[in-house]
Amino acid sequence: MPSRREFIAKCVRGGLLTGLVVLGGTLMLRPRRDDENCKFNFACGSCSLSDSCNQAEAVSLRSTVWQLDPSKCIQCGRCATACVITPSAVKCTHAYVMCGYCDLCGGYFKPETKTLTTAAENQLCPTNALKRKFIEDPFYEYTVDELLCIGCAKCVKGCDAFGNGSLQLQIRHNRCVNCNECSIARVCPSEAFSRVPANKPYLLNGFGTERLANDKTQQEG
Amino acid sequence: MKHKILIIAGLALFFSVVTYIAHDLFSNSSVKYSKSNPYEYDIQHLNKFDSVSVSYNENLAFRPQMLEMHGVATDYSDRIYVAGNKFLEIFTKTGNLLKRIALDGNALCITIDPDKNILLGMEDRIEILDMDGKLKEKWEPVSQSSIITSISSDGKNVFVADAGLTSVYQYDISGKLIGHIGDKDPHRGIPGFVVPSPYFDLGISGINEFWVANPGRHLMEKFDFEGNLIKSWGITSMEIEGFCGCCNPSHFTILKDGSFVTSEKGIERVKIYTSEGKLKCVVALPQSFKEGTRGLDLCVDSKDRIIVLDPVKKMVRVFAPNIDSKNNN
Numbered sequence: 370m371p372s373r374r375e376f377i378a379k380c381v382r383g384g385l386l387t388g389l390v391v392l393g394g395t396l397m398l399r400p401r402r403d404d405e406n407c408k409f410n411f412a413c414g415s416c417s418l419s420d421s422c423n424q425a426e427a428v429s430l431r432s433t434v435w436q437l438d439p440s441k442c443i444q445c446g447r448c449a450t451a452c453v454i455t456p457s458a459v460k461c462t463h464a465y466v467m468c469g470y471c472d473l474c475g476g477y478f479k480p481e482t483k484t485l486t487t488a489a490e491n492q493l494c495p496t497n498a499l500k501r502k503f504i505e506d507p508f509y510e511y512t513v514d515e516l517l518c519i520g521c522a523k524c525v526k527g528c529d530a531f532g533n534g535s536l537q538l539q540i541r542h543n544r545c546v547n548c549n550e551c552s553i554a555r556v557c558p559s560e561a562f563s564r565v566p567a568n569k570p571y572l573l574n575g576f577g578t579e580r581l582a583n584d585k586t587q588q589e590g
Numbered sequence: 591m592k593h594k595i596l597i598i599a600g601l602a603l604f605f606s607v608v609t610y611i612a613h614d615l616f617s618n619s620s621v622k623y624s625k626s627n628p629y630e631y632d633i634q635h636l637n638k639f640d641s642v643s644v645s646y647n648e649n650l651a652f653r654p655q656m657l658e659m660h661g662v663a664t665d666y667s668d669r670i671y672v673a674g675n676k677f678l679e680i681f682t683k684t685g686n687l688l689k690r691i692a693l694d695g696n697a698l699c700i701t702i703d704p705d706k707n708i709l710l711g712m713e714d715r716i717e718i719l720d721m722d723g724k725l726k727e728k729w730e731p732v733s734q735s736s737i738i739t740s741i742s743s744d745g746k747n748v749f750v751a752d753a754g755l756t757s758v759y760q761y762d763i764s765g766k767l768i769g770h771i772g773d774k775d776p777h778r779g780i781p782g783f784v785v786p787s788p789y790f791d792l793g794i795s796g797i798n799e800f801w802v803a804n805p806g807r808h809l810m811e812k813f814d815f816e817g818n819l820i821k822s823w824g825i826t827s828m829e830i831e832g833f834c835g836c837c838n839p840s841h842f843t844i845l846k847d848g849s850f851v852t853s854e855k856g857i858e859r860v861k862i863y864t865s866e867g868k869l870k871c872v873v874a875l876p877q878s879f880k881e882g883t884r885g886l887d888l889c890v891d892s893k894d895r896i897i898v899l900d901p902v903k904k905m906v907r908v909f910a911p912n913i914d915s916k917n918n919n
Contacts, residue, residue, distance in 0.1 A: 469786020
């Protein structure tokens with residue numbers, strides 16, 4: 370018959386063991402970045418040992434990358450929260466060729482804005498990532514600060530509803546770790562994510578956007 | 591006793607840490623994959639106008655047999671013309687198809703002149719057809735960048751709105767370009783057109799005067815045939831009185847009493863303004879259209895029925911005043 374002391378000691382040991390199992394499981398399930406060690410310079414985020422990586426598989430995976438199709442995107446905001454990296458690899462991209470350079474930009478201003486100034490309370494972007502610059506009456510240029518952009522798509526939705534749709538979400542491949550299974554694609558309600566050829570990694574929508582897509586590809590080498 | 595308390599407190603602390611870790615792990619994922627999202631931008635409330643009464647009823651709708659349609663017009667006997675990609679279709683005023691004419695391209699706008707000619711804006715050029723649909727004339731394009739979005743004629747002059755080059759052209763009926771109207775000219779007090787998207791409408795309203803929608807400035811501007819700006823009206827607002835978004839009104843037409851019927855994109859609505867630019871009544875609110883509908887071209891017939899081309903539902907929709915609003919008037 371075990372004494373009370375032994376019983377409590379067993380409980381403590383059992384509790385510690387359970388805690389260790391939970392912690393170990395958490396650490397094992399957490400996605401990792403091993404791009405620094407990968408001999409193929411490929412950050413799939415799915416393995417921890419680059420030596421055990423199959424080269425053919427890596428090359429095959431590398432030949433395609435994830436991208437979202439703006440024509441399917443419903444601007445739900447999940448790209449900001451579902452990506453494995455923070456801030457998200459999805460950014461707002463501006464197709465200038467489609468932009469109307471509007472004074473009252475639906476992507477920049479909150480709908481009920483009374484005065485068209487850059488005051489914080491007028492701005493739709495939660496991180497001040499969309500910048501407005503006067504060009505000439507009545508035209509304004511809008512640029513995206515990608516370091517601040519979290520891919521929430523508020524500006525994209527505003528531009529799409531009230532403008533020309535020149536603001537579009539795209540996965541930026543200088544940030545994307547190209548997971549085997551994209552965590553945003555898993556929760557995307559409109560199934561806008563798909564794998565595209567790595568040499569044509571951008572899917573901008575609308576007239577004259579091919580050149581912009583090529584520029585982005587060249588920027589990222 | 592003291593040891594017991596310490597052990598119980600230790601165990602409680604340990605289990606609270608484990609519970610916290612587990613909660614953190616699972617609550618994170620539940621936020622990630624839940625349907626709600628803190629960054630979701632809801633614009634549905636902008637489409638609600640509960641206190642606004644609608645003075646028109648939709649009493650006829652019919653579907654043209656074309657996939658892409660852009661322009662609608664009526665003629666002297668209230669026949670309805672619908673122009674689109676590759677086809678022009680002519681309907682009776684009750685929506686029965688009379689004729690289907692094949693076109694060489696994409697017609698973005700249409701008008702019928704007093705001499706019974708069908709004038710079509712074919713992206714970058716004008717084509718004139720007789721009432722049988724036979725091609726009479728084809729005018730030279732002004733530019734390859736032209737996007738001709740509206741055309742109107744009084745039988746002598748033809749005014750053409752070009753959204754691509756942000757200009758209005760005045761032609762004589764033979765197709766000779768007389769000049770540009772409404773280009774920015776501070777000396778004449780003309781602010782210039784701002785056309786961020788390919789919606790740029792105009793219409794002749796009387797002798798020696800016509801109106802142009804200046805969508806980027808949310809204004810309706812009246813010019814004479816010499817190009818002088820006579821007057822303008824319009825306010826920027828999401829409210830029912832104003833024009834919303836980057837560029838509205840996208841289309842307009844003029845009733846017999848000089849009132850304006852306007853349509854907007856962004857917040858899809860059709861409204862009537864007095865000739866002085868004061869809101870008179872509402873024809874249709876956003877709930878009458880699919881979200882994202884744009885390109886609601888308008889025309890009126892001799893009975894002042896308002897004919898709306900809905901390119902998303904791919905229908906011609908005819909609105910007439912409801913009985914209550916008739917009695918009030």
